[in-house]
Amino acid sequence: MNHKLLTAVTATALVAGPALADLTIVDLSYRTGPYGANGVPFSDGYQDYFTLLNERDGGIGGEPIDLRECETGYNTEKGVECYESTRGDGDGALIYQPLSTGITYQLIPKASSDGIPMHTMGYGRTSAKNGAVFEWIFNYPANYWDGASHAITHIMEENGGDISGRKIALVYHNSAYGKEPIRTLEKLAEKHDFELMLQPVDHPGQEQKSQWLQIRRERPDNVIMYGWGVMNQVAIQEAVNIRYPMDQLIGIWWSGSENDVKSAGAAADGYKALTFHNLGSDYPIYDDLQEYVVDRGEAAGSGDQLGTVLYNRGMYAAMLAAEAVKTAQEMHDVSNINAEQMRDGMENLEMTEEKMADLGLPNFGPEFSVSCENHGGAGFGAVSQWDADAGEFELITDYFQSDQEIISELIEADSQQYAEENGIEPRC
């Protein structure tokens, strides 16, 4: 391997390379940079779940997991370097989970031509839901457009089903990520007759005075936020400063972690955020995590993130990947699967309540199944609310489905455009 060669040149280490013929899982993490505070818990959860499988079950289907971490710093150039250095040839990485919409856009063509599946859980390119066009990309169980629709549905329910004439603001990270929901919200605004107001915030989002001044002046009835990293904390603090009612402010799932609300203190009480999985640490699996991972000193990072929202999300991502591996192993009747078989496993993944209960995660996420046409699940999500006294987010609704009528139309249009630009023949 080439980067090994570089190492050898410097003659600093003569350690043997990692064992081959395992299930290679790559964690493209970011523990540094402006988004590090949110990257750490996700990566810890992702790694700890695989460590648990290794320690408790000896891997998946008897095959040990070789977990490799690569630091991207949320930077696309480093992301490319990480991808190239970890993907391997033939027996390399099984799945990528970059946790960055920017890196996802970069890797979609690369991973597709290299034949390595990528799971962008609740982020990335929304139209990748159309599996006919995006053969190697998966974004189940929910995507950005689902999130926009969830927020609007929730606001409607709060207001007796009629939101005509209301003014709803979108405060968003001015990047591919934040821009994604705009078109959906515009369509929904037409359908439900509300007024949409757009407030972009530039990377990294430490300066939002003017946006919130605007909100104070225009007094929108609700604010939806698509933020990440330090932008969330600043936005919630600014909302507190202008005394915006917290229960009218709804964040996407990437704007709903403890990091985001804690700095605003008690005033952030009542802040709402969407989620597509359950919260807290009251699950049987946490006993196993404690016994096999934490107590043995194998926890990733400093091991202090267990039970946080983003830790659970990382664990959920790892669980879905592990279930896809199991599905693939059953389908192909081999334990040491390759990337192509992994893709088949993901495409035939079925998450049911019994499965989750068996894993020690009862009622942890919505039930969904993946198919050739649908790589994005059914689009179920729920709303959680921050309780500042208890110091935790709590689900306040059941899982509900997004407005599939509008979203599937948009996904069809966007994925067709991609297929045309890149000369892709839809598969199924």
Place this chain on the structure above:
Amino acid sequence: MLYREAGDFKTSYTADSQTFPIRFDRFAYYALLIAAFAVVPFVIDNYWVNAIFLPFLIYSIAAIGLNILVGYCGQVSLGTGGFMAVGAYACYKLMTSFPDVNIVFHIIISGGITAAVGVLFGLPSLRIKGFYLAVATLAAQFFLVWLFNRVPWFYNYSSSGQISAPTRTLFDVPITGSHTAPWAAYLFCLVFVVASALIARNLTRGMAGRKWMAIRDMDIAAEIIGVNPLKAKLSAFAVSSFFIGISGALFFAVYLGAVEVGEAFGIEKSFLVLFMVIIGGLGSIFGSFAGAAFLVLLPVLLKNVLVGGLGWPTDLASHLELVIVGALIIVFLVAEPHGLAQLWRITKEKLRLWPFPH
């Protein structure tokens, strides 16, 4: 010993003023070119191209461009990221609007468009100097990034604001897009790098370069001896932006394939290229390459040593990387304020006399 000049006589002005007057240097240069064109393409794989060669080559073009402006003409610019974005978006618009035209022309035209934009933002340089000019070019940086984020026409109204390069070929070999072979992308960029370096070298030692240097050393004196500051400054902005535009176009189309303006061409990029020029050596083509190599290759090398070799945690390695690169920048600049190029020049002087320095 190594640099024996005995018997190396020059009998014409052309021979005397060539780029590599010492025979040993010249042969080393030819050997490097042959290796780069005829050997490297056969041995590189995806990792070497995408993680090492492409960023190095593309940043080298950007550094050459900025060096013309800052190093040769003395006009400090912090707008490099913005100008690279102009090159990238120009290339994207051309690629999608005229799919039948060859990608080579798209990239060259992108350079031309960037040159025009550069001249526009160079106009204030006629009135303001030094730090004040740096602030004016900073405005260009922020304005251009804002523009490409704000106006949907530039990203063809895509819902995410991302631009992605479609597949384009040269002699039926894909150069951009996901099916590009490593050697094709490498050779394509290499040709642009070599051409840029040759053009830059010959411009800077000709009349244009002498005018720039006269302006840099003392603009009033230059004006008195007949250098037109308007033409000299604006031509420096044009030529510099042309190269930076080409590097931006390659950065987007060949290297990354998809970019988002705020993330890829932010203010960090402007500083990165400026650091390359300062560390490499102001007013030196070799320095542009040395600076780009230092800032592109060192982090990758450190990462591979610390994480791949020593097995340290990735976050610790990534923090240490910043510390080490930062410390090395200080060490180099204290040891030699004129950059790596000057270090190399001194080494060469010593090698010419070695092993009998007296």
